[in-house]
Amino acid sequence: MNNDESLTQENDYRVPALQRGMAIVQMFSAQQRTLGMSDIAERLGLSISAIYRIVHTLNEMGYLRKLAKNTYELGPQVVSDGFSYLASRDIVDIALPHLNALRDRTSLSCHLSIREQTDSLYIYRAFAAQRLSVNIPIGTRIPCHCTAMGRVLLTGLSPAALDNLYQHVRLDDYPPPAPKTLPELQQLILKDRERGWVLHRSDYSVAIACGIHNHLGEVVAAINLSGPESVMDSPVARERFRESLQESAQAIARELGGNWIK
Incomplete structure (x- = not known):
């Protein structure tokens, strides 16, 4: 078999619709957060009618989310099933030595999380080997409004974005001190944002959390x-722990090329 025949055979195995679907998902980036149907069609060199079913399928599967008529952004499925964890490797690699050092200084467990829709996804832990240590495994997902780190992650949303995220989410199924209504959550996050850190008590344990900010804040x-x-x-110990935590957050943000907010 010559090279031309081999190339033809390889092309026979391709699935054009799948190839186009993946190409559409790859068009989105931090710089290009939204695209219209006409933009997508133009980049693929196809007509709108030729890509309509592909875009509709991606939207139905959650890989795209429709914002307005014929306007889309990446959907939640892109960052689920481990995609967010894989995409977050840079921040894990940077944060790892800082969190390990923070654990050693304080003898307390440290965790790192990112937001996936309404969940806080734990992507690293520096475990303090003590009898009463808090130990949450990597990959754990906990509703944001129920944890200190989750509430910190929600402070990155505008009031409108927070309202949109939770407009169809029931909050009254969670035990105190989690907020029971969206207005209560909005007020809680507003105070958290102004304070710059969150303290949360649960099951005989206490967590203090703060955010990592990028170059855009x-x-x-x-x-x-x-x-x-x-x-x-x-109170004296909590203040000391908070200061040490924020120093670590500042150091991580600097390495990420980001800002320190509070």
């Missing part, structure tokens, strides 16, 4: 210090 991740209530109960 956007919250791209959150880190925490968490430990037993008996260790974190002292």
Whole structure:
């Protein structure tokens, strides 16, 4: 078999619709967050009618999300099933030594998370090997409004974006101190944003969290210090832990080329 025959055979195995679908998803980036149907068609060199079913299928599967008539952004499915974790490797690699050092200084467990829709996804932990240590495995997802790191991640959203994210989410199924209504959540996040950090108590443990900001001032991740209530109960100790946590967040943000907000 010559090279031309081999190339023809390889082309026979291609699925054009799948190829176009993947090409559409790859068109979106941090610089190109939204695209119209006509933009997509033009980039592929096809007519709108030729790509309509592909775009509709991607939207139905959650890989695209329709914002307005014929306007789309990447959908939640792109960052689910491990995609967010893979895309976050840079921040894990940068944060890892800082969180390990923070754990060693404080003897408390540290975690790193990013937001996936309404969940806080844990992507790294520096585990403090103590009898009463808090140990949340990598890959764990917890609703943002129920945790310190999750609430920090929500502070990166505008009030309108927060309202849009939670407009169809029930909040009254979660135990206190989680907010029960969207207005209550909005007020809580407003105060969290002004404070610049969050303290959360649950099951005899306490967590303090703050955000990691990029060069645009956007919250791209959150880190925490968490430990037993008996260790974190002292106001003096909590203040010391908070300062150490924020110093680590500042160092991570600098390496990411980002800002420090509060």
